[in-house]
Amino acid sequence: MSLVARVLIDSPLPQLDRLFDYAIPPALEAEAVPGVRVKVPLRTAGRVVEGYLVETVDAADAARTSKPLSEVDAVVSPVPVLPPALYALARRVADRAAGSASDILRLAVPKRMVRAEKAWLIAQAEGGREAAPEASAQAQAWAAGILGAYPDLGPALTDGGRVAVDAPPRPATASGEGREVPVGAWAELLAAMALDTLARGRSTLIVVPDQRDEDQVLQVLEGRAPAGAVVRDDARRSGPERYASYLRLLGGVPAIVVGNRSTVYAPAAEVGTVIVWDDGDPLLAEPLSPGVHARDAALVRQELEGSALVFAGHTRTSDVERLVQLGWVREAPARRRESPAVVLSATREGESRGQRVPSAAFAAARAALAHGPVLVQVSRPGYAPVLVCASCRMPARCPHCTGPLRARRPGAAPDCGWCGRTTLSWTCPHCQGTTLRMASSGSERTADELGRAFPHTRVILADGEHPVTSVDGRPALVVATRGAEPQAAGGYHAVILLDGDRMLLAEQLRIGESALRWWSNAAALARPKAPVHLVGVTGPVARALATWTQPAYARAELADRGPLHMPPTVRVAAVEGAVTSVSTALAALREAVPSLDAAAILGPVPLAAGGVRALVRFDYAHGGPVAESLRASVVADALSGRRARARSDRSAPRTTLKVRLDVPELDL
Structure with a gap:
């Protein structure tokens, strides 16, 4: 039975954000498994590009075309670096933000480092699967004591609930490198949740804004978490170190992952808890396309995987409070209220x-x-x-x-x-x-x-x-x-x-x-x-x-x-580009979502750098149709620009239309 590979091209071009079918040659049948990096020919570009083999299907189930399928050119690496759950998360997050799944995966999957990969493959071949780390009885007792201050928090972690926690506003200390290190009591709370989850054989993702917060959490976990259980995930590490940590998470062994905003996509095994600390910090808002906030990605992941989700901080953002008011997130108050x-x-x-x-x-x-x-x-x-x-x-x-x-x-x-x-x-x-x-x-x-x-x-x-x-x-x-x-x-x-x-x-x-x-x-x-x-x-x-x-x-x-229709009571999309491109996109949006209010679109107004910009305010219930329509306009605009360049010798911009959803500020 012949199989067909469905490949996601690693490209920023919006028109390539879909799965392409390729035939698998007999020489690559053993290596071409879902999740591996591959090289495939792209007919429209006349060159070979890299991508991810997302799935394989029977040739009879593949899309029928008049032309024979091109073959997979090569398998870059035998390691399946794209688990099905990560692709599903990237696809869902990208669709919600009118973006490309490859842009999300570019944030989630580190670049391949050959030496680190070879060392990991040798270790896998020699030692087999790594044993699951177990928290000591002393560490579990310490975590239980910390969590005891929040009566509703422990059950929420066990049952996969979504909670908002006000962290204790006081300093604490942690033992590090043979001395006492000052940390915040909030770091103890996050570490206690992670150790409690690890004791149940599940992983925890701790997402913090910057390295200062990351260091505090790691200092609390030092000496309490079992050896090898903590995985650091941040941009300060070298490429080989980041890739080795990523491969460690693919091994199926529970871990405590501590890192910045991209940690929300970490492919840890059996994720039991996702913790987002201080979600109001702008460092948790991804500046690269499609600009998804770590808080929104965590909400999508929790919905897909059923893990517990914790928003913790010394303050509460209006975004989280909106979810509390809707009943989607519950409050987990402390037994005794502390305040400076x-x-x-x-x-x-x-x-x-x-x-x-x-x-x-x-x-x-x-x-x-x-x-x-x-x-x-x-x-x-x-x-x-x-x-x-x-x-x-x-x-x-x-x-x-x-x-x-x-x-x-x-x-x-x-x-x-x-x-x-x-x-x-x-x-x-x-x-x-x-x-x-x-x-x-x-x-x-x-x-x-x-x-x-x-x-x-x-x-x-x-x-x-x-x-x-x-x-x-x-x-x-x-x-x-x-x-x-x-x-x-x-x-x-x-x-x-x-x-x-x-x-x-x-x-x-x-x-x-x-x-x-x-x-x-x-x-x-x-x-x-x-x-x-x-x-x-x-x-x-x-x-x-x-x-x-x-x-x-x-x-x-x-x-x-609320009465002013300002975020986060509504979602806001920014549409930017040439006058004709923006006008066409807004017209298509009105046709696709006729229930949009007449005052939903603000602008367009001219930009100093050229072109125009418009803002679209819409209810959360309209999020799917609005994102789908705007994404279709981006693809159509990119294709029309490509055809224009093919007809003319002049160099035209590849894409003139840009869309970003969930804009926090109405700064026309």
Whole structure:
């Protein structure tokens, strides 16, 4: 019985996002099994391309054509790197996002490394299947103690439930390299869930935003997880290391996989729990096409595989709260509610309203420095990231590219944040003034000012250019930008949150959510009962932090966005390209989904780089038809461009139409 191979071409071209039938020559019948990488001829391109052999079918069941099928040219590797479950996940995620399955697999499957593959094949041949790791009784008891603080969490993990968990906002310690390492208590919670799942013989995927979070989870697991059970999955590892880890997961042995956003696609065996930490962090939003957020991919995977799904964080995004309101995700509250001692610190009578650090926060920092480190969070790095005209207060722009001017150090000529040019002489185009004024203080300027205010005190700067992961328990002023705050041994004795009013001025739909997340994550670094001063901010977001009721703030945000048809109460698609391409796509969408509201389409509006952009707002129930219609328009546009290039000698762009679903911001 002859078989036909169905191959997914590894190509970014949207018209190739389907399975192609190829005949399997007799010489390759033994190696051409589902999941392997293959090389196949592509008639339209006149060349050989790589792809994945997804499945084999009987020749009688293959699509009948007048032409004979081309044959598979070669099997690149005998290792089936694409399990059926991973292809099903990639296909479902891509269809939901109007994208290509090959784009998803490019994120999920590492590049082949021959030496790593040969070593794995030799190990498989010599030792057979690796024994399943078993968590020790001591580790299981430790995990049970951590999970005991959440009565509903353990049953949800066992039954494959979907839950939202508010992590404990306090510091903890982990034993690493013969010493105590400061970590967040949230890392202990995630590790406990993973060990509990491993004890039941199933795998856990822990998806975190960055390497700092990843390191904390790994430090907690060190010494508690059995040898070989933890698999690290991130871009910092070399190509051979990543590929070897991927092959380890294909072996069918349960594991605890810890990594960044692409970890949600890891082909671990018998996945019992998928954990997404801090899903509001923008690092979990995939920038590459089709731009699927790790949270959405995790929801799709849970639906396909029936594993438990946990969204954990110090705050709750409106996206997760919407799922809670629908009953799709359940809350798993702690038995005893924990919250930091947050103080809304405002200027007192007689103090200048422009005073950056009010007397109450200043006094708290001075008192805390007698015992240990104090954290000061600021909004921006650098010395003076914003300069304005001293006469009219208009923002200073670069005369070459109109980028923002900034000061890197006192007395130095300003330079541009975009092109990097130094501006020796500057004239305001509005009032002809020639004097600049510092409109904001960055991390470096704040460190200088606090160093003068607290003489004989260590000042530690932590930002993108000065990364610091942890500090000891000695007195010190730690000035950090949002998201770059280091862990402190035993926790900070006080936390001062500056520039909150400036953070809230950003023209973003979710700026309130983002600011609450930045402040909450910083407040969770304080030791119990240590004061946390939020400076100069009032209103709902400040009250949510002070009362530690972040889910209530997310509910209020949903209530406000619902009547305005703003995400996440609706889904939003961005359609970008040439005027004719966008108009044709929108017309096809109206015809395919006639129930779309008249106000569902915003735009099109012209783009600075050329072309136009339109936004489409639609209900979740219309997600399938909208994605299908827009994807069809992308394919049709790509094919029409190909035909145009075939008729003309001029070089035309390959694809003019771009579509992205689930756009978080309406930034026309």
